[in-house]
Amino acid sequence: MTLKITTLSENTVDALGLLAEWGLSILIETETANVLLDAGQSISVVHNADVMGVDLRKVDKVVLSHGHLDHTGGLQDVLKHIGKKVEVISHPDVWDAKYAGQREDKRKNISIPFHLQDLESLGAVFKLSKESVKITESIITTGEVPMVTDFEQITPNRFYVKEDSGWHSDEIKDDLALIVNTKPGLIVILGCGHRGVINTLYHAQKLTGRKEIRMVIGGCHLIDASTERVYKTIEAMKELDVQKVGVSHCTGLEASGIMAQELGERFFYNNACTQIDVTDTEIKVD
């Protein structure tokens, strides 16, 4: 099996002419389907795809890792460029009224900034599921990630859902990842990893019945984590013997630095323009 993973949008860029934008978007190309995980915050995906020579018309499925604006704000433009009917796979809570900020009077709306009907009129066919969804023979979503480790938690006092009954803290149950099952092991691609990277990896193992994790890339949401949690995450990654760790986005610079130091050769920074070619025998990061 060959697999090409291209990061179209991330907080940082690694090439001339590309736009950096807080958020994430990763394209996964396989022999059978091309899957786009997230759509970035606004204009960066379409701009960067154009500069990188990536034709968005080849996208067969879109997956939203969760409802946050920095992963969904580019969706309208992306759909226009996909230019056909396309399934958008996500969790039902993706449509919650999501807000960020501890102080009620300063909370920012970070929900999907579009109406469902407008996205549907551009070709989006939403498939919302709490369970894992099979996308191809080798690609599935995690569905809702159970929180089982004792050191991972949703960032306290930061994420809220506005309901008729008032404010509730957001458990971000919509937070999901993609799992690619390759012969030598799993590749896990995270959006924000709000429910914990290690929780997500354990869940990926459980869903697939596989132990080997070849690579994990994407947002590890350690940006506001304690140093203790960062080290516990690294320890668990070593225990799981994850071969490659390509962090992005909300992993945060401080945690990324510690991970780079602790994981050595296994670590890389996955930013806009990073291209990863995967075969059954090697993983090449450019």
Ligand SMILES: [Fe+2]
């Ligand atoms: Fe994010």
Ligand SMILES: [Fe+2]
């Ligand atoms: Fe997020």
